[in-house]
Amino acid sequence: GMVHSLNVSVATALIIFEAARQRTEAGLYDSSRLDPQEFERRLFEWAYPSIASSRKSEGRAYPALSESGEIIPDW
Numbered sequence: 001g002m003v004h005s006l007n008v009s010v011a012t013a014l015i016i017f018e019a020a021r022q023r024t025e026a027g028l029y030d031s032s033r034l035d036p037q038e039f040e041r042r043l044f045e046w047a048y049p050s051i052a053s054s055r056k057s058e059g060r061a062y063p064a065l066s067e068s069g070e071i072i073p074d075w
Contacts (some may be wrong), residue, residue: 040065 023029032039044062045052047069056064064072 043069 001042017039034042041062044065047065051071052062061074066072
């Protein structure tokens with residue numbers, strides 16, 4: 001019921017919090033392990049999947065993204 005569901009949710013939150021704490025302590029969040037181009041590609045494909053798909057099928061490069069994640073028009 002409701003209490004069991006809440007207990008599972010709390011346990012999950014605690015596990016995620018502890019994993020993030022350990023990763024922070026180990027310095028895993030200090031810098032990206034992806035090169036900047038790969039990061040930008042993955043970000044675009046995640047944020048704009050339909051545009052990424054059409055650009056990829058047309059053989060066109062992805063447009064740049066602004067600091068806030070908006071597409072910078074390339075026209």
